[in-house]
Amino acid sequence: MQLTKETLRKIEEVIPRYPEKRSAALMVIHLVQDELGSISNETCVWIAEKLDLQPINIQELITFYPMLRQTPWGKTHVRVCRTLPCALRGSYATCQKLESKLGVKEGHVRDDGEYSLEFMECLADCGEGPVVMVDEETYENIDEKEAEKLADLLLKDKLEKSTEFTSYEDALVSAPVKIRKISPRKRK
Numbered sequence: 001m002q003l004t005k006e007t008l009r010k011i012e013e014v015i016p017r018y019p020e021k022r023s024a025a026l027m028v029i030h031l032v033q034d035e036l037g038s039i040s041n042e043t044c045v046w047i048a049e050k051l052d053l054q055p056i057n058i059q060e061l062i063t064f065y066p067m068l069r070q071t072p073w074g075k076t077h078v079r080v081c082r083t084l085p086c087a088l089r090g091s092y093a094t095c096q097k098l099e100s101k102l103g104v105k106e107g108h109v110r111d112d113g114e115y116s117l118e119f120m121e122c123l124a125d126c127g128e129g130p131v132v133m134v135d136e137e138t139y140e141n142i143d144e145k146e147a148e149k150l151a152d153l154l155l156k157d158k159l160e161k162s163t164e165f166t167s168y169e170d171a172l173v174s175a176p177v178k179i180r181k182i183s184p185r186k187r188k
């Protein structure tokens, strides 16, 4: 297992922030997974040694939390919210459309490793469902019809530059900051 100097530095920095080494376990796992994409058995042993724990202590965290993985997702990972508000607005149909367009079953990685698809619980954007995440970008109101267009762009590697779909994160960056002026008379 090989980690970059940057990840090793972050790990060394994060451990002393906790009163006990074992308390840093989730932070260390996340840092490692961010770089490697998953936590293999070998990695599990390495993290355990780093934190003076047994590999089973790391293993039980990885198998408990759905965001932690023992095998990597695809090169592009797509998540669909299935919690009630999104489900009522059609997220199951969205997921089925993405399954057929991307050629991968929910919960799986496509054979060539290009795409993976996963149902998630609430992605914290309930008023704009169905919500879909493509890697770290969030797309709102992706019903079955929109899912078809989104998948087409994704397959052509044109989603990121598309004017049709702007992710929540990109919209935040490009939105002008509105400063409300308060007239002197209203000031107290």
Ligand code: FES
Pocket (backbone or CB within 6 Å): 081, 082, 083, 084, 085, 086, 087, 121, 122, 123, 124, 125, 126, 127, 129, 131
């Ligand atoms: S229910 Fe889908 S984002 Fe909250």
